[in-house]
Amino acid sequence: MRKLLLSTVIAATAATGAFxxxxxxxxxxxxxxxxxxxxEMSTLGGMAQGKVDYDADLASQSAGDLMTLASLHTADYFAPGSSNEDIPGETRAKSDIWDDMEGLQEKGMAxxxxxAELNEVAGNGLEALQPAMGKVGGTCKACHDDFRAKDF
Ligand code: HEC
Structure with a gap:
């Protein structure tokens, strides 16, 4: 029953629902x-942290690539049966994800x-890049804290 319900939730969000x-x-x-x-984050993070020189073109390009990635339909990457309890050693995706798909989607939207905000400003100078990168980084951490296990 639990499996069936979760499959329904995922099917509703995936393009095809068939895995x-x-x-x-x-x-x-x-x-x-x-x-x-x-x-892509490493390139931008290096600039934001002053480890490499800020380059407006490269920053815009990386932010654009990140936008492309963030725009993918990722529901099929979270097909049921692929948690760290199902296939230990192969993934750090916690089974909590499949108990709280809505929570995962919220973190994904953030x-x-x-x-999207980073894209607006990435080419506008280091001072614009830094806070926008801080915000993106915060959303990575928020999702990892809840849904990614520390170890395999
Ligand atoms: C919506 C949730 C979510 C967001 C947002 C997110 N991650 Fe993750 N991330 C995960 C999960 C879940 C895994 C574990 C994947 C697995 O092991 O199957 C992961 C794994 C990773 C890994 C390890 C990949 C590997 O080889 O196993 C890296 C690196 C990573 N994330 C970086 C980032 C960065 C950087 C960001 C932000 C720019 C980010 N993530 C945003 C959920 C998220």
Missing amino acids: AQSASDVAKARRAFYTLVNF FYQAV
Whole structure:
């Protein structure tokens, strides 16, 4: 019953609602997604922290790529059966996600909105970039605190 309910919730948010991939494939895609998110964030974070020189073009480009990533439909990366209880050692996604899909979506929306705001200002100088990056970083942490386990 629980599985059925959760599948319904996910189906409502996914483009197709049909998941042909194995749980391992889902976890791999999910982790690859966040690896890309992190890659773009590292470029911007380096500038925000003064580790590399601010470059308006590069900052705009990375923020744009982050926006593209944040715009993906990620419901299929959270297909049921792919939590760290289902496939231990392959993922850090806590099973809490599937008990609180709404909570996950809220955190995802906060991330999306912060990235949208970042896009507005990333090319406008370091002083504009820094607070916007702080806000995006806060949304990463908020989701990880609730839904990502520390260890595999
Ligand atoms: C809506 C929730 C959410 C948001 C927002 C989020 N993350 Fe994550 N992140 C996760 C979850 C869940 C995992 C665990 C994925 C897994 O192990 O299957 C994860 C994993 C990761 C990983 C590890 C990937 C790997 O190789 O296992 C990195 C790095 C990461 N996130 C960075 C970020 C950064 C940087 C941001 C913000 C710019 C961010 N995340 C925003 C939920 C989120």
